[in-house]
Amino acid sequence: MQNILTIQNISKSYGPVQALKNVSFEVPEGSVFGILGPNGSGKTTMLGIILDVLIANGGSYQWFGGIDPALARRQIGALLETPNFYHYMSAMDNLEIAAAVKQHGQNDRLRVLEKVNLIERKDSKFSTYSLGMKQRLAIAAALLGSPKVLVFDEPTNGLDPAGIAEISDLIRQLNKEGHTIIMASHLLDEVEKVCTHVAILKKGDLLLSGNVNEVLYSDDIIEVKALDNNILQQTLNSMPGIKNIRPDNNILQLMCEQSISPQNVNEYCISKGIVLSHLVLKKKSLETKFMELTNK
Amino acid sequence: MTSLLSIEWLKIRKYRTTWVILGLFAGLLTLLNYGIIHGFIRAGGNNINILSQSYAFPHVWDNICYYTSNLVLFPAILMIIFTTNEYQYRTNRQNIIDGWKRLQFFHAKWLMVLSLSILTTIIAFILGLAFGYAESGSFTGAMNNTVKLAYLFILCINYYSFALLLSVLVKRSGLTIGLFLLYCLLIEFILHMYFNYGLHNETLNLFLPLQCSDNLLPFPLAKMASQLVGLSAEPPAYQYILASCCWIIIYYIIGRIRLLKSDW
Numbered sequence: 001m002q003n004i005l006t007i008q009n010i011s012k013s014y015g016p017v018q019a020l021k022n023v024s025f026e027v028p029e030g031s032v033f034g035i036l037g038p039n040g041s042g043k044t045t046m047l048g049i050i051l052d053v054l055i056a057n058g059g060s061y062q063w064f065g066g067i068d069p070a071l072a073r074r075q076i077g078a079l080l081e082t083p084n085f086y087h088y089m090s091a092m093d094n095l096e097i098a099a100a101v102k103q104h105g106q107n108d109r110l111r112v113l114e115k116v117n118l119i120e121r122k123d124s125k126f127s128t129y130s131l132g133m134k135q136r137l138a139i140a141a142a143l144l145g146s147p148k149v150l151v152f153d154e155p156t157n158g159l160d161p162a163g164i165a166e167i168s169d170l171i172r173q174l175n176k177e178g179h180t181i182i183m184a185s186h187l188l189d190e191v192e193k194v195c196t197h198v199a200i201l202k203k204g205d206l207l208l209s210g211n212v213n214e215v216l217y218s219d220d221i222i223e224v225k226a227l228d229n230n231i232l233q234q235t236l237n238s239m240p241g242i243k244n245i246r247p248d249n250n251i252l253q254l255m256c257e258q259s260i261s262p263q264n265v266n267e268y269c270i271s272k273g274i275v276l277s278h279l280v281l282k283k284k285s286l287e288t289k290f291m292e293l294t295n296k
Numbered sequence: 297m298t299s300l301l302s303i304e305w306l307k308i309r310k311y312r313t314t315w316v317i318l319g320l321f322a323g324l325l326t327l328l329n330y331g332i333i334h335g336f337i338r339a340g341g342n343n344i345n346i347l348s349q350s351y352a353f354p355h356v357w358d359n360i361c362y363y364t365s366n367l368v369l370f371p372a373i374l375m376i377i378f379t380t381n382e383y384q385y386r387t388n389r390q391n392i393i394d395g396w397k398r399l400q401f402f403h404a405k406w407l408m409v410l411s412l413s414i415l416t417t418i419i420a421f422i423l424g425l426a427f428g429y430a431e432s433g434s435f436t437g438a439m440n441n442t443v444k445l446a447y448l449f450i451l452c453i454n455y456y457s458f459a460l461l462l463s464v465l466v467k468r469s470g471l472t473i474g475l476f477l478l479y480c481l482l483i484e485f486i487l488h489m490y491f492n493y494g495l496h497n498e499t500l501n502l503f504l505p506l507q508c509s510d511n512l513l514p515f516p517l518a519k520m521a522s523q524l525v526g527l528s529a530e531p532p533a534y535q536y537i538l539a540s541c542c543w544i545i546i547y548y549i550i551g552r553i554r555l556l557k558s559d560w
Contacts (some may be wrong), residue, residue, distance in 0.1 A: 052398070053389045054559045074395035084390035086381070088311055100303045101394040141394075 002029050002065070004149055004180045005050065010059035012045055018204050019045045022059070025199045025209040027182055032175050034195035034212075035184040038294055041201040043184035044081055047153050051078055063149075074102045077142030078151035083134040087127040091118055091137050094126060098141045105145030112140040115170070131158035139167065143174075150174065152183045156190060168194055188290055202294050216289050222254045222262055225278035226269070235272045239265070251278060300404040301411065304378075307387075313377060321370035322419050328363055329427055349516045354441035356428035358516045361444040364420040365451050365513045369480065371412045372459040376472050379405055379463035389560050402555050405460055406548070413452035417445055444513065447533070451509035454540050455480075458505060461547040464554055480506060498530050505547075508539035 005027040012020040020042045027033045035043045048054035050061050052069055063072035085094045092109055099105040113119045116136040121129070129137065135158045142150055155171070156164040171194050175181055185191050191198065198216065199209035208215045226232040233245055233252055241264070244255040254265065262281050269276055308314045329351075331337035338345040349359055382388040382401075391401050424445075428438055459476055466472040488507045491500040501507045512533060515521075 048559075051393050053392055055557070070395055070397045070400075073393060078393045080389065080393055082386060084386040084393075086307060086311075086385055086387060093306070093310060097303060097306050098390070098394050100299070100306060101391055101396055103299075103395070141390075 003027060004029050005061065005063055005182070007046075007050065007061045008059055010046070010049060010061065011057050012042075012049060012054065012204075013057055020049075020056075020201075021204045023199075023201070023204075023206045024059075025206065027180065028197065029180055030175075030178065031197045032171065032181045032183065032195045034191040034198045035182070035201065036186070036188070036191055036198055036290065037184075037201035038186060040203070042204045043186075043201060044153055046201070047078075047080055047151060047182075047184055051076075051080060051151065053080065074104070075147050076149045076151055077144065077147040078153075079135075079138045079142050079155060080151070080153050083138035085126045085134070085137065085141075088125060090123045090125055091129075091140075092122050094137070095141055095144060099144050102145060108144050108146070112143040113137075115143060116140045117166075132160060132163055135159055136163070139170075147179070149180045149182065152181065154185055154187075155183060156185075156187065164190070200290070200293055207293050220256065220258075221282040222256055222260070222265055223248075223251050223278065223280040223282060224254060224265060224269075224276055225251050226274050226276055232269070232274055232276075235269065235274060236265070239268050297403075297407065300400060301407045304404050304408050304411075308378060314374065317370055317374045317377075318415075321367055321416075324370075325364060325367050325419065326423060328367070329360060329423060332359070332363075333427065333431070346517055351427050351431040353428045353432050353435070353437040355516070356424050356431065357441045357444040358513075360420050360424040360427065361448045362513050362515060364416065364423075364448055365510060368416060368452055368455045369477070371416055371452070372455045372476065373473055375409065375412060375456045375459040376463045376476060377469055378408060379460055380467060380469035380472055383463075383467040384469065392560065398555050398560075399552070402464075402552060406457070409453060409456040409460055412456050413449055416452045417449045420448055421445055447509075447512035447537075450537060450540050451512060454506060454509040454544055457544055457547045461551045464551045502531065502535060502539040505543045508536050508543065512536045512540070 003026045007026070008024050009022045010020055010024070011018070011022055023042075023046065035046060037043050045054060049056045050063075051073065063069060063076070086097070089097075091113060095109045095112070096106065099109065110119065110122075113122050116139050118133060118136055118140060121133065126134070126137070135155075139152070139155060142152070152171075156167050159167060168190060171181055171183070175194070175196075181194075183191070183195070195212055197210060198212055200207040200215075224232065224236075229247065229250060229252060233247070236242055236245060236252070236254065241257045241260040242254050243257065246253045246255070254260075256265075262279050266276060266279060328337065332347050332349075333351050335345065335348070338347055340346045349355060351359060382391075388401060392398060396404075425435075425438065429435060432438075459472075462476055463469075463472050466475060484504050484507050487504055488501060488510075491497055491504075498511075501511050511530070
């Protein structure tokens with residue numbers, strides 16, 4: 001798979017504050033790439049640099065294998081930090097300017113406004129919009145002309161729960177249609193649901209990056225309990241596929257290989273004449289993983 | 297280039313402030329000249345009115361261009377508002393995100409400077425033709441002395457690009473307008489007076505960014521007055537033109553460096 005974006009050793013400081021330290025990663029074509037990190041970890045700075053709004057102190061980046069960055073930006077729909085529009089103009093007029101700068105998408109304005117449910121307010125001035133509507137308009141502007149790549153900085157900022165769900169759906173749908181999506185967020189739930197790849201930043205350092213299932217892979221835990229946990233533990237010690245058993249209060253936590261399901265454990269115990277009184281599969285959430293990583 | 301300008305047009309066409317300020321500028325300029333011709337606006341007593349100059353061709357150009365040069369502050373403030381709006385709305389960033397190069401943003405604003413300068417000159421030209429015709433009764437000699445319109449054009453570029461530079465450096469509209477007016481109306485006026493009457497050296501005006509253009513279009517009686525009080529010989533017009541062009545180039549270079557090197 002070709003890389004849409006390659007970032008090499010990017011550093012950026014604001015006076016004494018080092019916002020990014022030698023960050024490198026790649027965004028493969030067709031991925032939903034999440035840039036994660038706590039507030040102030042450098043996510044927006046990273047996006048600002050690859051969109052030429054901020055200037056890096058060191059390092060380089062290439063879009064689409066190294067074409068002219070301004071040309072590349074016309075094929076990218078981006079929402080950076082805040083919705084940026086002329087307050088005294090309507091949604092349609094604002095999109096006219098965006099499309100004129102991009103040099104395409106002038107006939108696409110109604111479609112994108114429809115997509116973000118703003119069609120009824122298309123002729124209202126931007127200054128009369130609510131926060132959520134402004135955010136929707138920014139997403140609409142990014143969608144103008146169906147760009148290959150979309151860059152979203154906290155796309156669900158200011159949206160209500162229904163709006164958040166709509167945007168998550170929209171992102172998944174866009175990805176299915178073949179768009180590559182680069183998204184910065186601190187809302188892990190959002191990322192967990194839609195991202196295929198992640199890069200995790202903390203205070204300007206890149207902690208890790210890559211495929212979600214590889215870098216954030218963690219063993220599932222099966223919890224069991226029986227009348228006599230000692231016998232249960234001895235029995236399960238001999239069950240193939242169980243890597244480790246940890247007693248926790250009066251419950252046993254089993255670290256298993258991926259092939260082992262709760263059903264396997266139950267069957268094995270019954271065959272050994274043990275009846276389980278508790279059997280739960282516990283998935284480690286991205287949040288737990290994220291906290292582990294960023295609190296190191 | 298036309299695409300840059302057409303996008304700038306999209307930005308301002310529905311901005312009411314544009315039309316209010318331009319309307320005020322054209323209206324006040326007309327009123328001012330009309331008032332002077334008809335004697336509502338006068339300076340002096342005992343039947344002496346030093347404002348009472350001939351508005352017949354070709355003298356009309358001296359008057360019109362001089363009074364226009366005094367009111368260019370209006371379009372200059374408009375230029376500041378256009379530019380600082382971009383920072384306030386952060387649309388400068390959005391233009392870049394959508395695919396402009398930083399220089400394209402800068403050049404679009406320079407094209408606005410040129411457009412406003414052309415517009416100002418055209419307004420002065422129309423007013424000159426109208427008032428000159430009313431006074432002379434014909435268009436004979438109307439094209440004599442129109443070099444003053446060229447001077448006015450240079451002066452406009454100087455003022456508007458100075459306003460643009462200040463906006464790019466300061467970014468906040470209120471502060472920029474305040475600093476601009478403070479500089480134009482006070483700081484440079486004091487220096488100008490000091491050079492002329494303190495040091496008796498008119499040549500130093502060449503080193504004042506805006507005054508070097510102002511000196512291209514002096515008050516119609518100024519030449520006579522300066523001879524009366526015995527001022528040193530004034531530098532010829534081409535030196536003021538050269539100085540104005542140098543200043544304009546300096547604004548361009550400083551603004552360009554600033555925009556290319558800084559975070560937006």
